[in-house]
Amino acid sequence: MNALSLQSARSALVDRLRGEKASLLLQGIGVTSFALLTVLAAQMEFRLYLWEVPITLQNAAVYASGLYLGARNGMLAQLLYLALGLFFPVFVGDGRGVAYFAGAVTAGYLLAYPLAAAVIGALSRRWKSLSGSTLSMVLGAAIVFGIGVVWLHYAAGHGTWMESIDKGFLRFVVIDLAKILAVGLLYSGTRTLGSFLK
Numbered sequence: 351m352n353a354l355s356l357q358s359a360r361s362a363l364v365d366r367l368r369g370e371k372a373s374l375l376l377q378g379i380g381v382t383s384f385a386l387l388t389v390l391a392a393q394m395e396f397r398l399y400l401w402e403v404p405i406t407l408q409n410a411a412v413y414a415s416g417l418y419l420g421a422r423n424g425m426l427a428q429l430l431y432l433a434l435g436l437f438f439p440v441f442v443g444d445g446r447g448v449a450y451f452a453g454a455v456t457a458g459y460l461l462a463y464p465l466a467a468a469v470i471g472a473l474s475r476r477w478k479s480l481s482g483s484t485l486s487m488v489l490g491a492a493i494v495f496g497i498g499v500v501w502l503h504y505a506a507g508h509g510t511w512m513e514s515i516d517k518g519f520l521r522f523v524v525i526d527l528a529k530i531l532a533v534g535l536l537y538s539g540t541r542t543l544g545s546f547l548k
Contacts, residue, residue, distance in 0.1 A: 364540045368420035368475070377423055384415040384427035388463075389440040402455055402506055402517055404442050409494060410529040412463045413487045416470025417537045424467035432460060458501020459494055466490040480538040487530045495519045495526075 366372055367380050391407035398405070416424035431440065439446045441460065451457045473486035495518065503514035 364418065364537075365478075367418050368423070368471075370420070372423075377419075380419050381423050381427045381430060384411065384419060384424070385430035385434065387411045388415070388428065388431040389434065392440060392442050395442050401521065403459070403498075403502065403522070404456075405522070405525060406442055407529070408442075408459075408463075409491065409526060410533050412467050412494070413470055413490055413530060413533045414537070416467040416486070416490060417474050417483055417533065419467075419471060420475065421468045421471030424471040425464045428463040428467045431463065435460070453505075455502050455505040456498065457505070459498035461501070462494045462497035465497075466493040469493060478541065480534055483537050484530060484534040487534060491526055491530065495522070 367376065372380065388408055388411040391411040394407045396405040412428060415427040418424075419427060434440045435446055435450065436448065437446065441450060441454070442456065445454060451461070454460075467490070470486045470490035473489065474483050477483060477486050499514050499518040502508070502518040503511060506514070506517075508514045508517070
């Protein structure tokens with residue numbers, strides 16, 4: 351198979367997690383599991399001095415939810431994550447509830463998660479190869495950072511758009527590409543293993 355091909359004819363056990371091929375019970379377990387995975391990823395936080403946006407593993411969990419669960423259930427997993435944040439301190443820091451979204455400079459990234467997971471899930475339905483899933487995650491990341499930077503610009507009161515792009519995107523490009531590559535390799539590996547076990 352061409353390494354640059356977006357599609358893969360190979361089917362795998364992991365494909366059964368995606369909505370249309372899974373029982374309601376399995377779908378529920380998948381949605382809940384990836385919502386909780388995002389909660390856990392948010393707690394793995396690293397802050398750099400004067401950086402308004404912390405480094406976490408949340409984005410990796412969002413990308414994985416789209417790949418493994420598909421468009422609908424990946425989106426539902428991230429909506430469940432946001433819903434949990436209305437009642438419990440599952441976001442970075444101790445904030446929760448509507449007040450958190452109103453005041454947090456990073457809330458735009460969070461609100462973009464369901465849409466990003468849905469887009470990744472929709473694209474990866476056919477783009478199952480490593481290059482295809484990677485490209486789908488790059489497009490999902492563009493949604494997260496696009497919405498996140500716009501929110502950051504207004505919430506933080508930055509003087510210029512370049513300041514927002516620098517603080518909310520450019521500083522994270524290499525880090526997020528590493529997350530995308532890691533999730534892509536994991537997904538490709540589980541699909542390869544699953545195709546042998548099928």
